Structure formats: structure tokens, C-alpha cells
Amino acid sequence: MTEQDEERLIALESRLAHHERMAEEISDVLAAQGRTIDRLTAEIRRLRERLRELEVTPTRAPQDEPPPPHY
Template structure:
């Protein structure tokens, strides 16, 4: 019976070690994803600024374009 308990204890220790590694891997993945999301948000902000600057430089208003005369 002691051998069985030792085997069970060893199995639990192996499982805990495996779960610790999985948790660390998931944490690294989530951290990398957040960095990527933040990078993309900054890039989107810069693109929005560029579009707004282009619109302002073209002298365009944010009014919808009127339909062509043949309508």
C-alpha cells in the first residue's frame, strides 16, 4: 500500500509540474498578445490621425458627397 501511495504522490507531483509549465506558457502567450494589441492600437491611432490630416488638407468637410446630377 505504501508503494501505491508513493506512486500516487509522484503522479500528482508530475501533474503539478506539468500544470505549472502550461500556466507559464499561457501567461507568456497572453502577455505577447497584449503587447501586439497595444501595438496595433497605437498604429490605428496614427492611421486615424493621418486620415484626418489628409481630409483637412484636402479642404473636405465631413459632409456626405452630394449625388451626381443625373439622379
């Protein structure tokens, strides 16, 4: 193997190591984003349930409220 071939091999190995590190970092970011999406999806589900409960529960009109004790 010539010196030039060895330098090229070292350069390729260095680039490969860099790409492997980038792939691991991207994988970590994607995993974190997946967890965030799951958490936000669950929160949206809970909020939709609460909204449904509020829509089903009849609200009282202000005139139906008993007057405060000082009247």
C-alpha cells in the first residue's frame, strides 16, 4: 500500500467515524422528538376529553345562581 493510499484510507475512516457519530446524534434527536410527540399526543387526548366533559355538562345561567348572602 502506498503512502497516498494510506492517507486516503485514513481520511475515509475519519469521515466514516464522523458520519457514524452524526447518525447516532440524529437517532438521539429523533428518539427525543418521538417522546415529545407521544407526550403531546397524550396531552391533546386529555384536553379533548375535558372539552367533551365540559360540553356535556350543562352550564348554569347567571340568573339561575342563588344570590350572594349579603342580599
